[in-house]
Amino acid sequence: MSTAKDSAGQSPFDEVNARLDEAADLAGVPAEAMSLLKAPYREIQVQIPIFSNSHLRHFSGYRVQHNAARGPYKGGIRYHPHVDLEEVRALASLMTWKTALVNIPFGGAKGGVACDPSTLSESELYDLTTIFFSRLAMILGPSRDIPAPDMGTNAKVMGWAMAAYGKMNGHTPAVVTGKPLSLGGSLGREDATGKGVVIVTGQWARDNGLSLEGATVVVQGFGNVGSFAAFHFVDKGAKVIAVNDIKGAIRNDKGLDIEALMQYVAKTGTVAGFELSDELNSDEILLQKCDYLVPAALGGVITSENAGQINAKVVVEAANHPVTSDGEEILLKAGVEIIPDLIANAGGVTVSYFEWVQNIQQFAWNAERVSEELQRILGGGFAQVLEFAKENKVTLRQASFGLALRRVYEASKARGYIRL
Ligand code: NAD
Numbered sequence: 001m002s003t004a005k006d007s008a009g010q011s012p013f014d015e016v017n018a019r020l021d022e023a024a025d026l027a028g029v030p031a032e033a034m035s036l037l038k039a040p041y042r043e044i045q046v047q048i049p050i051f052s053n054s055h056l057r058h059f060s061g062y063r064v065q066h067n068a069a070r071g072p073y074k075g076g077i078r079y080h081p082h083v084d085l086e087e088v089r090a091l092a093s094l095m096t097w098k099t100a101l102v103n104i105p106f107g108g109a110k111g112g113v114a115c116d117p118s119t120l121s122e123s124e125l126y127d128l129t130t131i132f133f134s135r136l137a138m139i140l141g142p143s144r145d146i147p148a149p150d151m152g153t154n155a156k157v158m159g160w161a162m163a164a165y166g167k168m169n170g171h172t173p174a175v176v177t178g179k180p181l182s183l184g185g186s187l188g189r190e191d192a193t194g195k196g197v198v199i200v201t202g203q204w205a206r207d208n209g210l211s212l213e214g215a216t217v218v219v220q221g222f223g224n225v226g227s228f229a230a231f232h233f234v235d236k237g238a239k240v241i242a243v244n245d246i247k248g249a250i251r252n253d254k255g256l257d258i259e260a261l262m263q264y265v266a267k268t269g270t271v272a273g274f275e276l277s278d279e280l281n282s283d284e285i286l287l288q289k290c291d292y293l294v295p296a297a298l299g300g301v302i303t304s305e306n307a308g309q310i311n312a313k314v315v316v317e318a319a320n321h322p323v324t325s326d327g328e329e330i331l332l333k334a335g336v337e338i339i340p341d342l343i344a345n346a347g348g349v350t351v352s353y354f355e356w357v358q359n360i361q362q363f364a365w366n367a368e369r370v371s372e373e374l375q376r377i378l379g380g381g382f383a384q385v386l387e388f389a390k391e392n393k394v395t396l397r398q399a400s401f402g403l404a405l406r407r408v409y410e411a412s413k414a415r416g417y418i419r420l
Helices: 012-027 031-038 085-101 122-139 155-169 192-207 224-235 258-268 282-287 325-333 347-361 367-392 396-415
Strands: 042-052 055-067 073-080 108-114 145-149 216-220 239-245 248-251 278-280 290-295 312-316 337-339
Touching: 012 031, 012 085, 012 325, 012 396, 031 396, 042 085, 042 122, 055 073, 055 085, 055 122, 055 145, 073 085, 073 122, 073 155, 073 347, 085 108, 085 347, 085 396, 108 122, 108 145, 122 155, 145 155, 145 347, 192 224, 192 312, 192 337, 192 347, 192 367, 216 224, 216 282, 224 239, 224 258, 224 290, 239 258, 239 282, 248 282, 278 282, 325 337, 337 396, 347 367, 367 396
Parallel strands: 073 108, 073 145, 216 239, 216 290, 290 312, 312 337
Antiparallel strands: 042 055, 055 108, 239 248, 248 278
């Protein structure tokens, strides 16, 4: 997510709050309660000094705990040069509404370190992670705050994070999710977000009398979410005709061989140069004609500048906050449907919830059970969004915020935090 303000001068956090204000009436939340529900509970910034090759470097790390009315704080840790407090705050708030929308017993948080992980050696990344999590340890815990991977972090980083916390608190697998299987990770976590994107898109298609069979798909970003979304789209009979990543873009009108592409990316680190495809200008990825456009990289990529040129029937928000408010206005006027991030990418946090449950019970589920429960929880959540949107004649995003806000408000009242 870029922290740049949009044409109306709004930051990403302002944008999330504007969407909440818009949903307040729908959710039946009085204005007085809104300022409390929008504000983060706690924001922490820590120094992370790294000493390597006789040089001292220092990074800034953040954790924002937004709301825990419904359960412990939950949200990813991002390593990316654009990370700052403003971005983390917006993403933490989105997690509060996402966990409420799929009705899992968590609140919302987010964290990150402003760094470019591709320029750090493995041992520097290990040191950075160990120091960051040691400094956060006092506010983390299985019943307090449970981090997970996000952009630039992965299962390996979560394993190091668990170990850093464990040095101070004893072996505690349930303190982070998205861990390696050897440390109590869950089967099905790695592809959960991408799989969830396809579960929700397939459900939207059925609700509109359509099918994913033969549909065309374009994916921006071929990392964890984008690559597994592409894989599961193909599994459902769709054709992924173009993808890109930070280094390049490719296209094949007959449909890319996603399994071969995943193997190619594992070897080369990029989609660029994949032999079974033509090269494409990366700036044009979002403008390709397709049924489903899936931004799965950064936030703020569809704005008033390019929304008018989008040539898709549906935008599926696999990334967090890829469409700005002014971009959304243009898309909706042009009749482009948007499946919002709050539900479209909630598969990851849903399987993170399963991982936490398995760690607490010290009992591992098989892959079939994970898959069935994901379908049940995410599919059930999206069915409620579709129904609420129809009943109230609002967009899927307004319905998502309305339902989520109502749940967090009810929990806050039940705790006695809000006595209105
Ligand atoms: P990742 O680091 O695995 O992959 C990111 C991909 O985006 C990479 O292919 C990278 O090359 C590409 N990319 C980066 N900048 C780009 C640019 N300017 N243009 C085109 N491609 C670019 O990250 P991820 O975990 O797949 O996360 C992607 C998005 O999904 C983020 O917005 C993240 O917050 C969101 N998300 C992730 C999860 C999860 O479980 N990983 C869950 C919910 C939401």
